[in-house]
Amino acid sequence: MCKVAIVKCDTYEVQDVKNAILKGINLIEFELDRKDCVLVKPNLLMKKRPEDAVTTHPAVVQATVEVIKEKANRIIIADSPGGPYTKKRLESIYQAAGIKELEKLENVYLNYDTSYEDLDVENTAFKKLSLISPYFKSQGIVNLPKLKTHQMAVYTGAVKNLFGLVPGGQKAEMHFRFQDVRRFMEMLLEILTVAKPVLNIMDGIVAMEGEGPSAGKPKKLGILLISEDAIALDYVACKIIGLDIKDVPLLEVAKEKGFLKPEEIEVVGERIEDVAPSSFELVLRPEISFVKGRLPHFLASFLDGFLSPKPVFDKNICIGCAECFNTCPAQAIEMKSRKAYVDLKKCIRCYCCHELCPAKAIKIKRSFLFEKILK
Ligand code: SF4
Ligand code: SF4
Incomplete structure (x- = not known):
């Protein structure tokens, strides 16, 4: 069985978030092996303030860092946001997102290195995958997605957040190469198999509904989701906001390819029905997959x-x-x-x-x- 913990957390007070993370980690019985360097990967899509609910809240990033720092000699906080991948852009995003202060913590580094390396990856559509340098310096990724709606993907969470390991312009290239939504989702799953985050902690304290991932409305859910399995976590997050596998191209493709097995997921902590909001403004699937295969x-x-x-x-x-x-x-x-x-x-x-x-x-x-x- 694969465990996904749902833990209530009503505030962005760092100590409350830390307690919730520790509770979730206990519930899924996770223990981080000692590592020289851990990459903490928040969602830093663009220059937005924490209250806009576009980026992972700085309290979630800080609480995570404080929870794992005993097990890591160094922690690098890194993401390749949307648009050009430059030091100047990273600086302004760190500042706006409220995580700039975290570089004052001992052994914690914000990434300013915009270099990347190519990885040979057999049996994937891309063969060579460019990833930001911190990926190669670390021995494990702690993935910190934000729960949001998404115009193209319907929902964005743990798996989609890993697309931010691909540097700036190369993301645009991949969008161009994998134009079909289902092919794009297959590509995201291939990135997941390469990145293999050791832990996923989703910021659902304030999520985004409506026109996500950046133009929607903040929606308080008061929860964190924690799991070693990014797809299982996304499945549970989608259930909470009222989405089923057929509504979400990523989950549909993941199930077809055997990545997602709902019968093997155990939800621990809170029950889905107890944390599900009474309403959540969703995005409809953009592609009309039901037309394909039924018509010439x-x-x-x-x-x-x-x-x-x-x-x-x-x-x-x-x-x-x-x-x-x-x-x-x-x-x-x-x-x-x-x-x-x-x-x-x-x-x-x-x-x-x-x-x-x-x-x-x-x-x-x-x-x-x-x-x-x-x-
Ligand atoms: S449409 Fe938006 S992103 Fe494009 S130029 Fe105008 S303000 Fe900028
Ligand atoms: S391809 Fe179309 S949807 Fe994508 S960025 Fe360009 S104008 Fe926007």
């Missing part, structure tokens, strides 16, 4: 292209920062007079622009027919 290929492709949700740019809100322009893997965005414009014929519907727009100037619009079919 040309018709399915036409309908998929026609019905897929589109990014719509509001030029009255756009502040001309060019984040979307610099990030778009398909080079489908043009800047004219400090405003962003999209060429939908080139757009691959990855929604990276929506994810990284600091002004919330991009909406993901679904056609009326699409919504009707899905509902």
Whole structure:
């Protein structure tokens, strides 16, 4: 059996979070082997304040560091956020996310090294995988995802958080290479098999609902989820917010490929039904997988292209920062007079622009027919 602990934690007081983590670790009977270096991997998607609920809360990062520091000579806190992977960008994100102070702790280092290395990985779609340098310096990853909705993936959690081990622009390349949502999920599972986090601690104290992963609304759930198994943890998190395997492309693919076995998951601590919110604003699946395989290929492709949700740019809100322009893997965005414009014929519907727009100037619009079919 694989254990997933659900532990209540109502505040972001570091001591409360630490107590909750220790309780969860006891419940799953986890013990960290002594390591020279541990990589702590929060979700630091973009420059946002802790109260925006976009990034893993600094109290969760600090409490984790304090819990594991006895077992590690060094702890490196690292992530490759969205957009260009530069020292300047990392500095401003650490500052905004409230984790800059953590580098004052003994043997704790924030990563500023933007180099990366290639790893040969057999039996995967990518053969060579570029990963940020701290991965190669550490002997174990403690993964700290944030529970959020996601326009492309429906939900983002433990498995998706590991995509942040891939450096900056290479993430955009992978979006371009694995345009089909299911292929993208297969790729994420392949990264999981390489990264193999030793422990996953999900920040669900305040989650994000609605237009996640960055433009949604904070939603207090008051829980931490803790497990050695990232997929089992994601499965339980999805159940809590009202998503089933069929609703979440990652879980669907993970089950088909034998990564996810719900019958072998034991939930310990709180019960799912006792922590599930009475409402949680979800995102509908972006791809119409039910059309594929039921219709002739040309018709399915036409309908998929026609019905897929589109990014719509509001030029009255756009502040001309060019984040979307610099990030778009398909080079489908043009800047004219400090405003962003999209060429939908080139757009691959990855929604990276929506994810990284600091002004919330991009909406993901679904056609009326699409919504009707899905509902
Ligand atoms: S749409 Fe958003 S990300 Fe793109 S330029 Fe405008 S404000 Fe920046
Ligand atoms: S316009 Fe947005 S959704 Fe389309 S490919 Fe570019 S980043 Fe992705």
